Amino acid sequence: MANFSGNLTNSTLEGDGRIEPSTPLCILFSALGGLLEVTSTMCLAYPEFRRKQGVKYSLTFERLMLVANLAIMVFASLAYITGSWFGPVSLSVPVVMVSKLLSNMGIMGLILRMDNFSREQQVGTYCITCAILALPDVGPSDQPELDALDLVQAPAAVAWTIACFVATGLCCLMMISLARRPKDTPPSVMVSLVTYVTAQVMSAVISTSASKMFPLLGGFTLLLAFAVAGVAAIVNVVSLILAATAVDQAIFIPSTTCFTLLTNMATGLLLWEDWRVIDRWMAYIMLHLIMTLGIVLLAPNDAIQQYSNHRRVSVIKEAAALATGRESMAVIVKRRETMATTRQTRARTASSAMHGKSTTSATRGTSAVSEGDVRERVDSFNIHTLGEPKRGRVEVRGPSQHLPIHAAEQPCQTRVSAAFSTEAEPAWVERLRAPTLWAVIAEGAEDTGAASRSTRTESV
Secondary structure, eight states: OOOOOOOSSSSSTTTSSSSOOOHHHHHHHHHHHHHHHHHHHHHHHHHHHHHHTHHHHHHHHHHHHHHHHHHHHHHHHHHHOOOSSSSSSHHHHHHHHHHHHHHHHIIIIIIIIOOOHHHHHHHHHHHHHHHHHHHHHHOOOOOOOOOOHHHSSHEEEEEHHHHHHHHHHHHHHHHHHHHHOTTTTTHHHHHHHHHHHHHHHHHHHHHHHHHHGGOOOOOOHHHHHHHHHHHHHHHHHHHHHHHHHHOOHHHHHHHHHHHHHHHHHHEEEEEEESGOOOOOOHHHHHHHHOOOOOOHHHHHHHHHHHOOOOOOOOHHHHHHHHHHHHHHHHHHHHHHHHHHHHHHHHHHHHHHHHHTTTOHHHHHHEEEHHHHHHHHHHOOEEEEOOOOHHHHHHHEOOTTSSSTTTTTTTOOOEEEEOOOOSSOOOHHHHHHHHHHHHHHHHHHHHHHHHHHHHHHHHHH
């Protein structure tokens, strides 16, 4: 590499120092890279799969599997880079994708029996494979005598490169923001999905193009290409790890594959000037459309419906939390009004006692009104869902099935039970049953009972 100059071309090494384009070698190394990547993943995925079935592995075995994973992944990366040297990125990246899909289906489904692939998923994989096999005949061929410095200085290439780097930088900022977000306030599913899909797509496209430039550059520009490829690889790995637990993989994987193919096609046209060597534009576009439709078949049939349901549940939870907050404030306001009424009653009864007036009948009236007020407040408590109010029926009972306010020797005991018309109660309804919410009603009843007993004592 030390003897390479900026004039080196993308062809197999010969005596004159040039690299000869070779479509078979491009397909071979790219497919080998996809196979090795899936194999490295299985080194960790299969022991985890068996562990869930009750099989225990020693610590030494787990460390060996981790070492095997890293070692095979290094060879897979070398295969990716080598494959990009012998052909255009518009061919090497699709070959890597279809190789990963076929290897995943073969190793997981046929060899390890870790998963069952539906007929739609198999048909989608075969459609993508057939489209990739036809791509060398209708797609762009590699161009000899490429000058990487001239390519990246073209106006279209500059604009596209800036857009890719800006998108990658924004994704990194968003991933940091999502990682530092409090757990009790999860981000929107759509925001997470767009962030991680964009990070995966941009890092894969930038890494492939930077790797393809290795034999075309020398000196400082070669070191810069190494740095760009390394940073893109780090972003790719980190975003993949974070997306594993943040988004639905049934939507994430097909979306990533689809947008990677389309973005890589745009990179070939704008950066590598593949438009110069494409003769059958209609066939080229139709092949990418077939690959996109095949990727759609890879997703489960109910994946979109599951995502829609998840969004609907999120909206329901947000609205329920808002409604719960409003109802809690209403109860607090009512409690304050009840306490103010109780204080006024105590003041009136104390004044009557000082003037020697009888307050027995007034006390009983106050007790009855207080009990009725408590029941009215409880019965008027509404639990609002999405536009459909459902009235809760709450019973306040004592030892004798009624509120024992006029029994001076018997303490006020309350038991609150709510009966809702819904069959399945979500988590936010359970929060409505929390003691802190119903303690407002119980405390109001106890304050009223205490006021009655205090009034009776003062009258005596």
